Amino acid sequence: MQLPMLKCMDSKQFNTQILTLSDKLFRLAKSMLRNADAAQDAVQELSMKLWEKRNHLDEVENVPGFTMRAMRNLCLDTIRQYKDEDELPAEFEHAEPTPHQQTELRDMADRVRSMIDNLPELQRTIIRMRDVEGMEIAEIAHITLLTENAVTVNLSRARQKIREKILYEQKRVEETIWKR
């Protein structure tokens, strides 16, 4: 039998297992909450919770998956709270730029990011897990508690929507250029 003292996860193990995930956790939280400060808070909160429960983390088979899932649940709670308070995170930008603004203000990559932010939570989470983090469909399914098929469907929808928006904006830009 193992002594309880030896079983306890020490700070070194915790650092290697959890803290290395912090950037990934931050990106997930930021994607879900659409607010960098709120995301940072969420990461801190989760880390504290995991630190308190570090003795049980040994029993978890897939620590990164478990941690990402915990992060998602925490963010879902936060989103629900925001909804209760009828309040959106401050950073949320959802104004559709006029072609005029677009040409002078933003580069297209920024536009794409804001388009992703405007997708429903599940779709933006999944597209980022796949296209930004490069995660396997099975991994995403584990974190989101969906079937792999449902993940693929949501991923495809998210990509299609971004494609449509890009083509739509492209068309508007071309139209304004023609009008000039």
Place this chain on the structure above:
Amino acid sequence: MEKMNELLEKYFRGETTLDEEKELKQYFTTGNVASEHEPYRAMFVAFGQELQQKAKSPLKKVLPKQRAVIRIWIKSFAYSGIAATILIALWIQRPRQSENYAIVAGNRIEDSEYAQKYAEKKLNKANEILKNSMKPMKSVETVRHSLQPMQKVADTRKKLEEIENNIQFK
């Protein structure tokens, strides 16, 4: 070109593998992009940019440092507490000697029934002895009773003497 067209369509259907997606990323960020694919370049650039986002403050600063000494103290406190609890529990639960006992001829007797019978026997004996010793007292009483008339004689004599004295004075 053809291949990239196919790959892109597959990508939007959500059917590409991670390797194929890597190939697409490379095409859009490093190679010459065909003009018809140009609108999608921003997508792959955005993904690459997002991956550069980092958590602002390293978590290590906020996380409490594991203080080994304090933890050992806390543990020793906890363990000694548990040990004390066990000792107290054992003390409370210890097998107790019966509080009902009698000493008979220097021997300790804990069988209460036996002790009671023994005591009753002794008491009866004592009672009998008392009864027997009261018998002479009874005869004394009868003697005193029968002597009562004698007392009256004595009283009469006293009275007579008093009368006699009175008469002598006159």
